[in-house]
Amino acid sequence: MMPQPQWRTLQQHAGPLQRRHLRELFAADPARGSRLQAEAAGLYLDFSKQRVNDETLRLLLALADARGLAERIAAMFRGDRINTTEDRAVLHIALRAPAGMHIAVDGKDVVADVHAVLDRMAAFADRVRSGKWTGYSGQPICNVVSIGIGGSDLGPVMAYEALQHYSQREMTFHFVSNVDGSDFVEATRNLDPAETLFIICSKTFTTQETLTNARAARAWCLRALGDTGTDGSEVVARHFVAVSTNAAEVVKFGIDAENMFGFWDWVGGRYSMDSAIGLSTMLAIGPEHFRALLAGFHAMDMHFRNAPLDRNLPALMGLLAVWNANFLGAATVAVLPYAHYLKRFPAYLQQLAMESNGKHVTREGSPVDYATGPVYWGEPGTNGQHSFYQLIHQGTQLVPCDFIGFCQPLNPLDDQHDLLMANLFAQSEALAFGKSADAVKAEVMPAALVPHRTFEGNRPSNTLLAERLTPYTLGALVALYEHSVFVQGVIWDIDSFDQWGVELGKALARRTAAEIASEGDPELAHDSSTNTLIARYRRLRQSIA
Numbered sequence: 001m002m003p004q005p006q007w008r009t010l011q012q013h014a015g016p017l018q019r020r021h022l023r024e025l026f027a028a029d030p031a032r033g034s035r036l037q038a039e040a041a042g043l044y045l046d047f048s049k050q051r052v053n054d055e056t057l058r059l060l061l062a063l064a065d066a067r068g069l070a071e072r073i074a075a076m077f078r079g080d081r082i083n084t085t086e087d088r089a090v091l092h093i094a095l096r097a098p099a100g101m102h103i104a105v106d107g108k109d110v111v112a113d114v115h116a117v118l119d120r121m122a123a124f125a126d127r128v129r130s131g132k133w134t135g136y137s138g139q140p141i142c143n144v145v146s147i148g149i150g151g152s153d154l155g156p157v158m159a160y161e162a163l164q165h166y167s168q169r170e171m172t173f174h175f176v177s178n179v180d181g182s183d184f185v186e187a188t189r190n191l192d193p194a195e196t197l198f199i200i201c202s203k204t205f206t207t208q209e210t211l212t213n214a215r216a217a218r219a220w221c222l223r224a225l226g227d228t229g230t231d232g233s234e235v236v237a238r239h240f241v242a243v244s245t246n247a248a249e250v251v252k253f254g255i256d257a258e259n260m261f262g263f264w265d266w267v268g269g270r271y272s273m274d275s276a277i278g279l280s281t282m283l284a285i286g287p288e289h290f291r292a293l294l295a296g297f298h299a300m301d302m303h304f305r306n307a308p309l310d311r312n313l314p315a316l317m318g319l320l321a322v323w324n325a326n327f328l329g330a331a332t333v334a335v336l337p338y339a340h341y342l343k344r345f346p347a348y349l350q351q352l353a354m355e356s357n358g359k360h361v362t363r364e365g366s367p368v369d370y371a372t373g374p375v376y377w378g379e380p381g382t383n384g385q386h387s388f389y390q391l392i393h394q395g396t397q398l399v400p401c402d403f404i405g406f407c408q409p410l411n412p413l414d415d416q417h418d419l420l421m422a423n424l425f426a427q428s429e430a431l432a433f434g435k436s437a438d439a440v441k442a443e444v445m446p447a448a449l450v451p452h453r454t455f456e457g458n459r460p461s462n463t464l465l466a467e468r469l470t471p472y473t474l475g476a477l478v479a480l481y482e483h484s485v486f487v488q489g490v491i492w493d494i495d496s497f498d499q500w501g502v503e504l505g506k507a508l509a510r511r512t513a514a515e516i517a518s519e520g521d522p523e524l525a526h527d528s529s530t531n532t533l534i535a536r537y538r539r540l541r542q543s544i545a
Helices: 005-018 022-028 054-066 069-078 092-096 111-130 151-162 181-188 208-225 233-239 247-253 276-285 287-306 313-327 345-357 389-394 414-433 437-441 447-453 471-492 500-517 528-544
Strands: 037-040 043-046 143-147 172-176 196-201 240-243 332-337 375-377 401-406 461-466
Touching (some): 005 054, 005 313, 022 414, 037 287, 043 313, 043 471, 054 069, 054 313, 054 471, 069 287, 069 471, 092 111, 092 471, 111 276, 111 287, 143 208, 151 172, 151 196, 151 276, 151 345, 172 181, 172 276, 181 208, 196 208, 196 233, 196 276, 208 233, 208 240, 208 247, 208 500, 233 240, 240 247, 240 276, 276 287, 287 313, 287 471, 313 471, 332 345, 345 375, 345 471, 389 414, 401 414, 414 461, 461 471, 500 528
Parallel strands (some): 143 172, 143 196, 196 240, 401 461
Antiparallel strands (some): 037 043, 043 461
């Protein structure tokens, strides 16, 4: 239940406001476009095209106060165990804290531990990038393959694509996550095992999909490099490193414990791209750029911690997301980066937002009776304009949009960048203001076409602008969304840091895998649909074999 009277007041406020168009709101307040904005850590947020007025913002801030948002922020930064169902602290903010800052878990300062791992990562990255680290045959590493899944994959993939402009181009980077063998085969198809380094990313080193792909990688290396009469341990030692907390399993796999980079149980997978999980990122862009990435994260962390909520970018974005979802009825959010390098950013946000806030009970376990966790999706502009923007502009569903753009291009095609940004500004304007039937008629349009050429408008959006896509800016952008997701969870009174919803399917898959692999005709005890599907699959597999 949501008992706060502030929630009910917002419901009452939403009715009349929904009948007001953004055209009217802008006409009544000529300074609205320059007034409803906030700025921090190199990011400029224009939220003037949201369907809100000053009273809406006042009521949302009152709701945040009633939900104890300021204290919940402070509790996270103190290291309190705010992940209640797993009894854990939530301290991804410690991963980017500068040396000398004090953040404690159970009385132990964790910042020194973080920097010890970062220093080891930097030393290793320098060795690989300089060619001093060689493979079993003495050749330098030219190819890096990172194997993980979920937070151990989406963050590194997104960061590599986003920061490719800064990467060492003499090296290639590949990412394997899907247990479908085609993912591994295609990632390694044209690679020379003698020049390839594998990073196995798994906190427990027991993740089924990751370990299956890791074993495939080990076999691939040993087939090419292990015909020397050895047990293969020397090959594995030179071509495999691990990011994990489970040293025993890492060593059991054959990886030298000295080549294991650790992290901690207060780091959730979807919040781990700036931990040792980001080793592939550091190998690609180098330790100096990686430190700039961390600095961007930290700058937004400090803004979130210290800025008043009415000027606080993550708080504003989180509260506006709640407004759209719970009071305007929007079930999705479209994230539209007008930057090709951010093509994997929407996919990254899908896990961050939907694994965090896709919950149906409160922190105390009571069922919620309000919407939580909107669906995040999107594509880079201008590609999306020629596919799904039709629905955003003229469809029956309300789809709030986050536009992301940069004022300076990274590549010297300035005219194209101007065109790219012209499209961003035009799309947000069209969504907000639309095109009335009268305006269409004034173009001497055939009457039958007027309804088809009319744009309702009044579609809400944020626009985020930064000067340039740099490692620092990417860190600030990711931290902005991390904290915005946290704000939404606080308002909904849910635990944004567990993910029990992923466990049931994984448990059933282990049981089903054993049934598929069993000899003879196993007794299946699923529902009739699942039993039939498994039996049919077994028959077809056996007939091919």
